[in-house]
Amino acid sequence: RKEVEQDPGPFNVPEGATVAFNCTYSNSASQSFFWYRQDCRKEPKLLMSVYSSGNEDGRFTAQLNRASQYISLLIRDSKLSDSATYLCVVKDTDKLIFGTGTRLQVFP
C-alpha cells in the first residue's frame, strides 16, 4: 500500500466550478499535512498546510480527518490558472512523503 494515495484524475472542470480532491495516508503517527501545487516540469510549491480544525485560504479549503487518515482540498470558483497537479503531502519525521498527485484541468 502506498504511503499517500490520491486519485490521479484528470479532473476536467469548467471555470467557476467547485472541485474536491481527496487523499489518504497510511501512517497514523503522521503529524503534519500539506497540499502542494506542481505545474508541468516545475518544482512543487506549497499551497497550504492542513490543520485538524480545517483551514481556508481564499478559494481553497483544506480538511483533515485523523480518524480516517483522510485529507481533502476544495477549490471554489475555479480559475484557468488553477490548472495544475495537486500533491497531497505528509510529513514523516523530517521527510516529506508525496502522493502521486491529482491533475486538474480547468477549461473556459
Place this chain on the structure above:
Amino acid sequence: GAVVSQHPSRVICKSGTSVKIECRSLDFQATTMFWYRQFPKQSLMLMATSNEGSKATYEQGVEKDKFLINHASLTLSTLTVTSAHPEDSSFYICSARLLTGDYGYTFGSGTRLTVV
C-alpha cells in the same frame, strides 16, 4: 524568502557518463538537503537525505554507489548520477528544510536529465 538554486535545469548525456547536479542555498544555511526523483506522471520519490559533514542516508532501493551525494558545506549539496543509463532519465529535485521562520521546505527548480 529562502531560495535554493539548482543547476543545471536540463542536461542530456550519453549512456555511461556521469552527471553532477548542484543545489545551493542562497540566503540561508541548509544543514539538511533532500533529493527527490520524479518519473513522468508519478510522484516525487525521496532518494536520500544529505546532512552537512556526514554521509547521506539513502532510501530503500536507491543505490548509494550510483547516486553519490556530497554535502560538504552548509550551502551546497551535490548529487552525481554515475554511469548513467536511459532508465535514469528523470526529473531530479532537491529540497531544504528551513530552520527558522515557518520551518517549511524550499525546493530547487529541478533538473531534467535525459540519458541517450
